Amino acid sequence: MREGHLPERARLHDASVVRVPQRLLDSWQRSEEYGVPLEDVEPVFTGTYDDESLFFECGREVLTNLHRTLVDEPVSLILTDADGLVLNRLSGDRSLLRSLDAVHLAPGFSYGEREAGTNGLGLALADRAPTVVRADQHYALSLCTYTCAAAPVLDPLTGRVEGAVNLTTWSDTSNDLLLALAQSAAGTTAALMLARSRGQHPRPQPRGEVFRIEKPRPEPGAGTLDGLSAPWAESLARASSGVAEGRVVAAVGEPGSGRATLLAQAQRSVRPGDRILAARAPAPQDIDAWLDLWTPELDKPYTAVILRGVESLPLWAAERLRDLVLAARAHGGGDAARRVGFAITAESFEGIPAPLASLVESLVEVPPLRDRPDDVLPLARHLAHRLRGHEIAFTPAAGRALGNHPWPGNVRALADAVRFAATRADVVDLRHLPPEILSGTSRRLSRIEAFERDEIVRVLSRYGPSMQAAADDLGMSRATLYRKVSQYGIQVPRA
Numbered sequence: 321m322r323e324g325h326l327p328e329r330a331r332l333h334d335a336s337v338v339r340v341p342q343r344l345l346d347s348w349q350r351s352e353e354y355g356v357p358l359e360d361v362e363p364v365f366t367g368t369y370d371d372e373s374l375f376f377e378c379g380r381e382v383l384t385n386l387h388r389t390l391v392d393e394p395v396s397l398i399l400t401d402a403d404g405l406v407l408n409r410l411s412g413d414r415s416l417l418r419s420l421d422a423v424h425l426a427p428g429f430s431y432g433e434r435e436a437g438t439n440g441l442g443l444a445l446a447d448r449a450p451t452v453v454r455a456d457q458h459y460a461l462s463l464c465t466y467t468c469a470a471a472p473v474l475d476p477l478t479g480r481v482e483g484a485v486n487l488t489t490w491s492d493t494s495n496d497l498l499l500a501l502a503q504s505a506a507g508t509t510a511a512l513m514l515a516r517s518r519g520q521h522p523r524p525q526p527r528g529e530v531f532r533i534e535k536p537r538p539e540p541g542a543g544t545l546d547g548l549s550a551p552w553a554e555s556l557a558r559a560s561s562g563v564a565e566g567r568v569v570a571a572v573g574e575p576g577s578g579r580a581t582l583l584a585q586a587q588r589s590v591r592p593g594d595r596i597l598a599a600r601a602p603a604p605q606d607i608d609a610w611l612d613l614w615t616p617e618l619d620k621p622y623t624a625v626i627l628r629g630v631e632s633l634p635l636w637a638a639e640r641l642r643d644l645v646l647a648a649r650a651h652g653g654g655d656a657a658r659r660v661g662f663a664i665t666a667e668s669f670e671g672i673p674a675p676l677a678s679l680v681e682s683l684v685e686v687p688p689l690r691d692r693p694d695d696v697l698p699l700a701r702h703l704a705h706r707l708r709g710h711e712i713a714f715t716p717a718a719g720r721a722l723g724n725h726p727w728p729g730n731v732r733a734l735a736d737a738v739r740f741a742a743t744r745a746d747v748v749d750l751r752h753l754p755p756e757i758l759s760g761t762s763r764r765l766s767r768i769e770a771f772e773r774d775e776i777v778r779v780l781s782r783y784g785p786s787m788q789a790a791a792d793d794l795g796m797s798r799a800t801l802y803r804k805v806s807q808y809g810i811q812v813p814r815a
Contacts, residue, residue: 327352329438329459343447344438344457346636350446351437351459361436361460363429369407375482378512379473380408382505383485387412394493396420397505398486404432404442407483416490423462425488436460440468441486447634448472448481449604450506452499455491467491469498471506476514478575479632485509549694551687552582559586559663562682563624568645569663570672573686576732579665580628582686587624587661594661595620600628607637614641618648624661631671638673645679689727689734696722696734703735704742713747721750721811725757751781773808776801785812 327348330340356362370376379399387397387410396411406427411417425431433442437459444451450471456464470486485505487498555571562569563586571579580598587596597617602610617623630638645662662679666672669683689696697719704712714722718741727733741752755774776794783789791801805812 329358340457343443343636344453346639347433347438347443347446348459350433350635354434354437356435356437356459358459358461360462361423363424363431363435365424365429366405369401369405369428371407373482374513374516375401375473375475375509376407378516379483379485379509382509382512383408383410386501386505394489395498396425396488398425398441398488399483400431400441400445400486401483402445402481403430404435404445404484405430416488419465420488436463439463440488441470441484444470444472444484444486445481447604447636448474448632449634450499450503452495454495465491467493467495467498469495469502471499471502473506473509476510477517481632482513548698549692551692552578552695555684555686556582556585556589558682559583559684560589562684563587563590563661563663565682566661567681568679569682569684570669570677570680571663571665571684571686572668574667574688574730576730577686577688578731579686580626581731582684583626583663583665587626587663591622591624591661594622594624596624596626598626598628601630601632601637604634607634611637611640611644614644618644618662619651625663627662627664629666630664630673630676631666633673633676635673635675638675642675642679689730693723696725696727699731699734700738703738704748707739707742708746712742715747715749717750718748718753721753721757724811749781751778769808772804773810776804776808777810780805780810780812787812 327345329348329352330345376399383397383399390397391412394411394413394416396409396413396416398406398410399408400406406425406429409417409420409425409427411420420426430436431439431441433439433446436442438453439458439460440451440453443453450469452467452469454467458464458466458468466488467490468486468488470484472484473482474480475482485502487502487505489495489498559569559571559582569583569586571583573579584596584598587594601607614625618625627641633641649662664672664676664680669677669680672680697714700714700722701712722734722737729736737754737757740754741748744752755777776790779790779793783793787801788798791798794801796804804810
């Protein structure tokens with residue numbers, strides 16, 4: 321909230337502003353700046369949404385089960401996407417449903433903070449934290465007859481906010497357990513998503529990492545390697561230009577594509593003597609301490625900060641960080657301000673929290689690895705050398721397989737594949753690569769299907785293009801083998 325300014329909503333609040341939590345005041349201030357009306361909420365109607373996603377499937381199942389236990393209670397169970405768009409709504413109380421229809425808290429309408437002002441689900445999504453907004457704590461006066469409790473749902477594999485679970489009831493109804501129920505439903509939804517995600521492991525929550533000091537050294541995807549592609553070189557040149565002119569640079573692109581590496585490389589190419597502090601957003605409970613530790617660091621000259629994955633920061637934290645950066649740059653003044661570099665990464669510019677987006681002066685798009693096929697083999701050799709301490713060779717067949725793979729996980733996935741292969745041989749051939757590298761299927765495979773695919777890949781790696789020999793070894797006809805190869809998108813080794 322701006323110094324010395326109270327939003328109009330605060331002056332209409334019945335209670336003393338002193339008793340209003342700062343987080344709520346900040347949300348009121350944002351709602352006012354968004355132009356949300358004070359009287360009647362006017363959410364945007366979209367009408368279309370993804371009802372086939374894993375998140376929707378799991379969230380609907382969890383809320384349906386919870387609804388069976390609350391069918392006689394005056395509570396509405398609501399599932400929204402990451403932007404606050406209402407996807408599903410359940411309640412056994414017809415009068416509550418009619419009332420919610422009147423304020424458009426219904427499927428197809430967006431109830432994010434930007435559209436509907438301060439409300440439980442909008443604030444939970446903005447701050448990435450469980451939230452209760454009671455009665456007159458809402459920004460729009462038409463919502464003051466309700467109490468809302470919401471909790472964000474995080475994808476257990478990526479950490480990305482998928483949406484929120486929201487429970488809404490009348491403001492005069494006992495609501496002490498609402499938040500606990502919302503958190504439980506959100507946690508159950510995330511657990512169900514993980515269980516149905518082919519047994520992959522959840523992304524560990526970041527804890528305790530404030531920053532790490534980057535030393536000058538080649539990194540995966542770095543432009544220090546000779547012969548990297550023109551798309552990477554062009555992005556690096558744009559980032560270097562922004563660093564040289566003292567701008568705040570944002571590198572956007574898919575996770576694992578080398579966004580932070582590109583920013584570090586740009587910083588090193590322009591000012592090799594600077595200290596680089598690379599950081600990522602911590603778990604929500606650690607953000608206050610994390611922000612406090614940045615205050616002295618941002619005031620130090622010859623320091624550059626690279627903040628990764630800023631889309632995970634709640635709005636209030638992004639606001640505080642923006643103020644810290646602006647204060648540090650103003651305090652330095654003149655040339656010194658340019659030596660306090662600040663750069664961020666995100667999947668897209670739209671995903672950058674608005675307070676930090678306002679700082680961005682130079683935007684650089686980092687192309688995914690599938691758009692840089694000429695980089696794959698040089699990067700694989702570089703990664704293998706770093707892993708084993710000496711050069712590792714790749715046969716032409718292995719090189720072709722790596723180059724033909726779409727790399728949905730980008731350089732991070734390539735590093736995993738190289739680690740798998742380079743620990744098995746000094747000369748990597750097809751049989752040393754992970755089976756999924758030779759398979760182009762994008763659908764989920766059952767355990768039996770995955771086993772069958774892996775066995776076919778293993779046998780084909782042994783017999784090369786001889787489909788008859790491979791079919792005999794597998795105990796199936798040549799026609800069946802061709803059908804299976806097509807079904808799993810397997811690359812058949814060339815002679």
